[in-house]
Amino acid sequence: MSFHIGAKKGDVAETVLLPGDPLRAKYVAENMLEDISCYNEVRGMLGYTGSYKGKKVSIQGSGMGMASVGIYVNELLSEYGVKNLMRVGTCGAIQEDLKIGQVILATAASGDSGMNRLMFEGMDFAPTADFDLLLTAYQAAKKMDINTLQGCIFSTDNFYDATENRWAKWIEHGILGVEMESQILYTIARRNKARALSVLTVSDNIITGVASSAKEREQSFTDMMKVALETALVI
Ligand code: HPA
Numbered sequence: 001m002s003f004h005i006g007a008k009k010g011d012v013a014e015t016v017l018l019p020g021d022p023l024r025a026k027y028v029a030e031n032m033l034e035d036i037s038c039y040n041e042v043r044g045m046l047g048y049t050g051s052y053k054g055k056k057v058s059i060q061g062s063g064m065g066m067a068s069v070g071i072y073v074n075e076l077l078s079e080y081g082v083k084n085l086m087r088v089g090t091c092g093a094i095q096e097d098l099k100i101g102q103v104i105l106a107t108a109a110s111g112d113s114g115m116n117r118l119m120f121e122g123m124d125f126a127p128t129a130d131f132d133l134l135l136t137a138y139q140a141a142k143k144m145d146i147n148t149l150q151g152c153i154f155s156t157d158n159f160y161d162a163t164e165n166r167w168a169k170w171i172e173h174g175i176l177g178v179e180m181e182s183q184i185l186y187t188i189a190r191r192n193k194a195r196a197l198s199v200l201t202v203s204d205n206i207i208t209g210v211a212s213s214a215k216e217r218e219q220s221f222t223d224m225m226k227v228a229l230e231t232a233l234v235i
Helices: 022-032 066-080 114-119 131-143 168-172 182-191 214-234
Strands: 015-018 034-040 047-052 055-060 084-093 103-111 148-155 177-179 195-205
Touching: 015 066, 015 214, 022 034, 022 047, 022 055, 022 214, 047 214, 055 214, 066 084, 066 114, 066 182, 084 131, 084 182, 084 214, 103 131, 103 182, 103 214, 114 182, 131 148, 131 195, 131 214, 148 182, 177 195, 182 195, 195 214
Parallel strands: 015 055, 015 084, 084 195, 103 148, 148 177
Antiparallel strands: 034 047, 047 055, 084 177, 103 195
């Protein structure tokens, strides 16, 4: 048992998928994995281990925001010997031409995380995805004919920020979308010599105001999960 995860050592697989929403973890476990067991219910942050095409995989809700995901990632790495972490979640696009449902493999995560600033005493660490995971996910998607876009995203601590023209600089520097978890995931994984990747789907476009329908969300969610699970299979 760790502070926030009620699992025993050995209950968690070496590869863990991390959706923000614990009910997503439950849905994926029940619909895409076999022989599942629920190893965590602490704070309702459900975690499951099961088998995907014979490979042991876990899926753990991470909560929203870097403070929350940081807790789960730290404990998964320090207490349960996890080696590969893949966030599966959504982002809001900030490039006008980005379509709802686009799957993004986040090569790097810029951001405004207070945690990152604390850890590096005001200096800038460049949190990047693990290259092997990135390449494997890219190839797995290609094989399944799922179109992916590779590029940098932005992780923010503040969902409701009313600053005018907040994204102008980041759009200019090619940032694809905004979410709230990857920067700290990539940073903590590096520190622990583990591998991390965020596989994201565009749920809305912050610039154009277009948001996804329930049907689009379902399709893109399935594509994203297939990319992450097929990656888990071969790493
Ligand atoms: N902001 C932050 N995180 C998000 C957004 C957003 O607009 N959309 C999906 N995740």
